[in-house]
Amino acid sequence: MNSAERTWARLEGKSVDRIPALPIFMVYAGNLIGRRYDEYCSDHRVLVEGNMALVERYGIDLVSCCCQPFSEAADCGAELEYYDNQPPACRNHLLKEPADLQKLKRPDPHGGGLMTERIRAIELFAQEVGDTIPIQGWVEGPMAQASDLRGINEVMLETVTEPEFVLDLMDWVTEMEIEFAQAQIAAGATLIGIGDAAASLINPTYYAQEVAPREKKIVDAIHEAGARVRLHICGNIQGKYESIRNLGVDLLDIDYLQTVAEVREGVGPRQCVSGNLDPVRKIKDSTPDQIHADFAQAHEEAGENFILAAGCEVPPETPEENVVAMFDYARSTT
Numbered sequence: 001m002n003s004a005e006r007t008w009a010r011l012e013g014k015s016v017d018r019i020p021a022l023p024i025f026m027v028y029a030g031n032l033i034g035r036r037y038d039e040y041c042s043d044h045r046v047l048v049e050g051n052m053a054l055v056e057r058y059g060i061d062l063v064s065c066c067c068q069p070f071s072e073a074a075d076c077g078a079e080l081e082y083y084d085n086q087p088p089a090c091r092n093h094l095l096k097e098p099a100d101l102q103k104l105k106r107p108d109p110h111g112g113g114l115m116t117e118r119i120r121a122i123e124l125f126a127q128e129v130g131d132t133i134p135i136q137g138w139v140e141g142p143m144a145q146a147s148d149l150r151g152i153n154e155v156m157l158e159t160v161t162e163p164e165f166v167l168d169l170m171d172w173v174t175e176m177e178i179e180f181a182q183a184q185i186a187a188g189a190t191l192i193g194i195g196d197a198a199a200s201l202i203n204p205t206y207y208a209q210e211v212a213p214r215e216k217k218i219v220d221a222i223h224e225a226g227a228r229v230r231l232h233i234c235g236n237i238q239g240k241y242e243s244i245r246n247l248g249v250d251l252l253d254i255d256y257l258q259t260v261a262e263v264r265e266g267v268g269p270r271q272c273v274s275g276n277l278d279p280v281r282k283i284k285d286s287t288p289d290q291i292h293a294d295f296a297q298a299h300e301e302a303g304e305n306f307i308l309a310a311g312c313e314v315p316p317e318t319p320e321e322n323v324v325a326m327f328d329y330a331r332s333t334t
Helices: 003-011 027-032 044-058 069-077 098-103 116-129 142-150 150-160 165-188 197-201 205-223 240-243 259-269 280-285 286-301 321-331
Strands: 135-140 191-195 228-232 249-254 272-275
Touching: 027 044, 044 116, 044 321, 069 116, 069 142, 069 165, 098 165, 098 286, 116 135, 116 165, 135 142, 135 165, 142 150, 142 165, 142 197, 142 205, 150 165, 150 197, 165 191, 165 205, 191 205, 197 205, 197 272, 205 228, 240 259, 249 259, 259 286, 280 286, 280 321, 286 321
Parallel strands: 135 191, 191 228, 228 249, 249 272
Antiparallel strands: none
């Protein structure tokens, strides 16, 4: 099986020759080719080079555009501060007041900014790998992108003090992310990641009533456009399992703040999951033998519908032998 056949079969609950390995690499990939991270997240050619190096060196089962969460916000007008060895930061949230939403213009994914760089990366990936490896695009979820535009502290408070504004903002974001996802799929993306880390900070009731329905709109639009969906919520999703199960995503990433066993119980046996090793303690600071043992435990708790990944991004300081150990485990079992 090639990487695409293996991954799609696993997502469909069919037999595979080995576990697909879809860990998230960001800064590590830039370091692998000796490039600064500001180059990696702003130049599609560098991002593609880094991903192809991961394919050649480790046999990773996807190429990915996941590199930083602010592409959409930057194209809306936010100013980013770049660094050599970590993702950029957003220093001036565009929405200083709730009323500013009325003045915000939706960016054109083909307008020449960072969103366009992502689309160009997908087009170049398609030339490099064709349909043999999943091409992963990326969008931000409604709560995450609302926080990028307004500020996470402000959005959390305003779910109580300005509830209608937050809902209007998430609606605005949802439409933007649907358009961006559709543009990536048209360029050749076959899998779209939805990153909604801020959704881990809100209570399960608000998530079920307000956030999950907007995530579902994005999920449905991606499926209608012909791609699969990977949901990535960094942090704690306890209490949200039923809502997540009803989203219909193809792959659910699990962070280390909950066990794979409890997530499996919450989302049911059919949901394909990945994770959930602590990227620092159980990947970077671990040993190859212990990594094998920890992935074996996660695999046992997940059952057959399991894909190999850490709880989040593999840290750039991870020793080479530990990265190799991750992929060795994937190659050793189905």
